[in-house]
Amino acid sequence: MNTVALDRESAEWLRDLQGNGGAREHAIARLHALLLRVARGEAARRRATLPDRALEDVDDLCVQAASDALMAVLAKLDTYRGAARFTTWACKFAILETSTRLRRHAWRQQKVELDDTIWNRLPDAAPPALQRLENDQLIDALHRAVDDHLTERQRLIFQSVTMDDVPIDVLAERLGTSRGAIYKTLHDARGKLRQALIEAGHGGRVS
Amino acid sequence: MTESQLQKLLGSADPDPGCDHSGELMDAYCELVARGEPLPDRFAEFVTHIANCTACREDTEGLLAALREQEESGTG
Numbered sequence: 001m002n003t004v005a006l007d008r009e010s011a012e013w014l015r016d017l018q019g020n021g022g023a024r025e026h027a028i029a030r031l032h033a034l035l036l037r038v039a040r041g042e043a044a045r046r047r048a049t050l051p052d053r054a055l056e057d058v059d060d061l062c063v064q065a066a067s068d069a070l071m072a073v074l075a076k077l078d079t080y081r082g083a084a085r086f087t088t089w090a091c092k093f094a095i096l097e098t099s100t101r102l103r104r105h106a107w108r109q110q111k112v113e114l115d116d117t118i119w120n121r122l123p124d125a126a127p128p129a130l131q132r133l134e135n136d137q138l139i140d141a142l143h144r145a146v147d148d149h150l151t152e153r154q155r156l157i158f159q160s161v162t163m164d165d166v167p168i169d170v171l172a173e174r175l176g177t178s179r180g181a182i183y184k185t186l187h188d189a190r191g192k193l194r195q196a197l198i199e200a201g202h203g204g205r206v207s
Numbered sequence: 208m209t210e211s212q213l214q215k216l217l218g219s220a221d222p223d224p225g226c227d228h229s230g231e232l233m234d235a236y237c238e239l240v241a242r243g244e245p246l247p248d249r250f251a252e253f254v255t256h257i258a259n260c261t262a263c264r265e266d267t268e269g270l271l272a273a274l275r276e277q278e279e280s281g282t283g
Binding site for chain 1: 208212213215216217218220223225226227230232233234235237238259260261262265266269270272273274276277282
């Protein structure tokens with residue numbers, strides 16, 4: 001990404017954080033306060049998605065997220081190119097650290113495993129009869145494609161993410177990999193399934 | 208199966224650069240949206256990605272909410 005001319009405020013942040021002494025310490029304290037406020041705001045926004053048992057730990061998670069976001073920002077200062085304001089770029093790290101922690105915290109007592117009964121929950125509750133027939137055929141074809149074309153790992157990731165609503169951050173933690181790697185596996189699996197459905201005559205719905 | 212169910216299962220066939228590349232564009236995308244400006248073509252794949260990836264979509268919504276809160280409170 002190309003570097004663009006920085007706005008005055010972003011240039012000041014960068015100058016102070018890359019400097020020494022009191023100005024740097026003051027800038028770090030201001031930045032930490034901003035990141036903590038963003039972390040707490042994100043937690044409040046997501047409050048309804050958290051189970052009751054997780055709520056009492058939320059502020060500790062926000063404090064950890066803000067500290068790790070601060071470390072990430074300071075470590076990556078030389079990669080900031082000014083495509084957005086400095087504070088927006090920095091707040092992105094607070095959002096990512098907070099959301100990942102909250103997702104993992106919400107799922108910490110739940111298993112992630114292949115569940116074939118999930119296919120029974122896919123059909124619409126009460127579709128018209130003709131549509132129900134088409135749906136049944138499409139779901140059967142999709143189920144067959146999953147069994148025939150996906151590896152065990154692709155199947156676990158595809159079913160967990162798209163049918164069981166397991167966050168990819170949770171899967172990444174359980175499978176010992178990164179969010180990007182999980183998404184790549186999901187993307188490849190979706191491509192295989194789309195192709196299999198087209199070959200099975202369902203191209204009108206999936207292409 | 209509804210179209211939205213199918214979209215959730217299979218995503219879009221359009222080019223999707225994945226989470227890492229999209230994460231690099233998230234801040235610039237949110238500022239443009241917060242200011243109500245039109246999105247340049249270079250954000251097309253990012254838009255596809257956040258339609259396909261729940262976590263990145265939620266994070267983008269989170270950053271956008273933070274920008275709006277800062278704007279409203281005068282701290283942005």
